[in-house]
Amino acid sequence: MAEIYPGIHWIKLPIALEDSDLEHINVYLIKGSKGYLLVDSGWNTDESFSTFHNYLLKNGIAFQEIKQILVTHVHPDHYGAAGHIKELSEAKILMHQIEKDLIKPRYIDMNELLALTDKQLSDNGASEDEVETLRDATLGLENYIIATQPDTTLHDGETINIGTFNFRIIWTPGHSSGHICLYEPEKKILFSGDHILPKITPNVGLHPHSIDNPLGRYIESLQQIKKLDIELTLPGHDEPFKNPKRRINEIIRHHNLRNQEILTALESDGKSAYKIAQMITWSNNNGWDDLPPFHQRMAVFETLAHLEMMATEGRVDKYSHQGVYYYKQK
Numbered sequence: 614m615a616e617i618y619p620g621i622h623w624i625k626l627p628i629a630l631e632d633s634d635l636e637h638i639n640v641y642l643i644k645g646s647k648g649y650l651l652v653d654s655g656w657n658t659d660e661s662f663s664t665f666h667n668y669l670l671k672n673g674i675a676f677q678e679i680k681q682i683l684v685t686h687v688h689p690d691h692y693g694a695a696g697h698i699k700e701l702s703e704a705k706i707l708m709h710q711i712e713k714d715l716i717k718p719r720y721i722d723m724n725e726l727l728a729l730t731d732k733q734l735s736d737n738g739a740s741e742d743e744v745e746t747l748r749d750a751t752l753g754l755e756n757y758i759i760a761t762q763p764d765t766t767l768h769d770g771e772t773i774n775i776g777t778f779n780f781r782i783i784w785t786p787g788h789s790s791g792h793i794c795l796y797e798p799e800k801k802i803l804f805s806g807d808h809i810l811p812k813i814t815p816n817v818g819l820h821p822h823s824i825d826n827p828l829g830r831y832i833e834s835l836q837q838i839k840k841l842d843i844e845l846t847l848p849g850h851d852e853p854f855k856n857p858k859r860r861i862n863e864i865i866r867h868h869n870l871r872n873q874e875i876l877t878a879l880e881s882d883g884k885s886a887y888k889i890a891q892m893i894t895w896s897n898n899n900g901w902d903d904l905p906p907f908h909q910r911m912a913v914f915e916t917l918a919h920l921e922m923m924a925t926e927g928r929v930d931k932y933s934h935q936g937v938y939y940y941k942q943k
């Protein structure tokens with residue numbers, strides 16, 4: 614842990630969940646003339662907080678010097694501790710307008726989202742028992758976050774000037790509907806959040822609160838980043854890396870292969886998203902039965918994102934039969 618670039622501290626914080634593929638979450642402190650901008654916050658756990666606090670102590674940085682906390686998206690690993698750090702620093706919290714709108718349904722008044730999630734699973738082929746198993750999968754995530762509202766909402770194209778850095782906000786929907794990246798055109802630095810990760814393919818699912826066609830939007834957002842001149846990418850997980858174009862191509866290739874796999878699964882007859890998710894090879898060569906319920910649910914929503922994208926592009930037909938959606942090859 615050190616300055617990864619003059620004026621940018623890279624701090625690795627621990628992950629709260631045991632069955633995660635991720636080793637840590639990265640947060641970044643950017644030095645300005647009047648204080649620091651923090652990019653993402655880590656989970657709201659004692660372990661994460663003490664790691665962060667120790668880093669500040671070691672580097673002689675006081676909480677009060679943190680003036681702004683920019684949240685790339687409101688997943689618990691990026692947003693969880695923002696409220697806690699705000700209490701100690703009085704920093705302002707910044708995020709995209711769409712992420713702000715997700716705070717209440719995701720973390721404060723969750724009953725509606727739970728009901729919508731159940732409906733989405735059963736509409737897409739899960740039986741009542743299966744819906745119940747998958748429903749219990751995420752209970753408790755709200756314990757790892759403090760649901761704090763932002764002080765400022767951000768929009769695509771706006772700029773944040775801090776010290777010698779002039780960041781452009783780039784709205785990159787897909788992994789989360791209001792996900793943003795931060796781009797410094799002169800220094801050629803991109804803070805990529807969970808939009809582009811060096812090793813893991815970011816999860817893109819069609820959830821009840823997703824933007825239309827999230828995978829299509831995600832790929833468009835990747836193409837948009839591909840046009841930028843970037844020398845250093847600072848992601849939300851794993852290590853900083855150099856060449857995002859190559860990584861973007863790999864991620865797009867992964868999604869094309871997954872589309873092919875789904876089209877093959879659709880060869881004989883129409884199937885529901887739930888059925889197709891059971892036929893796919895998931896990460897680390899896991900079959901459906903090897904996945905814990907939380908990952909099974911992500912798998913169904915990912916499959917759905919692929920199907921919706923291919924339906925939008927006219928590559929598959931979607932039809933409904935006895936209250937369940939099915940997809941078939943054209």
Ligand SMILES: [Zn+2]
Pocket residue numbers: 686688788807
């Ligand atoms: Zn995320």
Ligand SMILES: [Zn+2]
Pocket residue numbers: 638688690691807849850
């Ligand atoms: Zn993350």
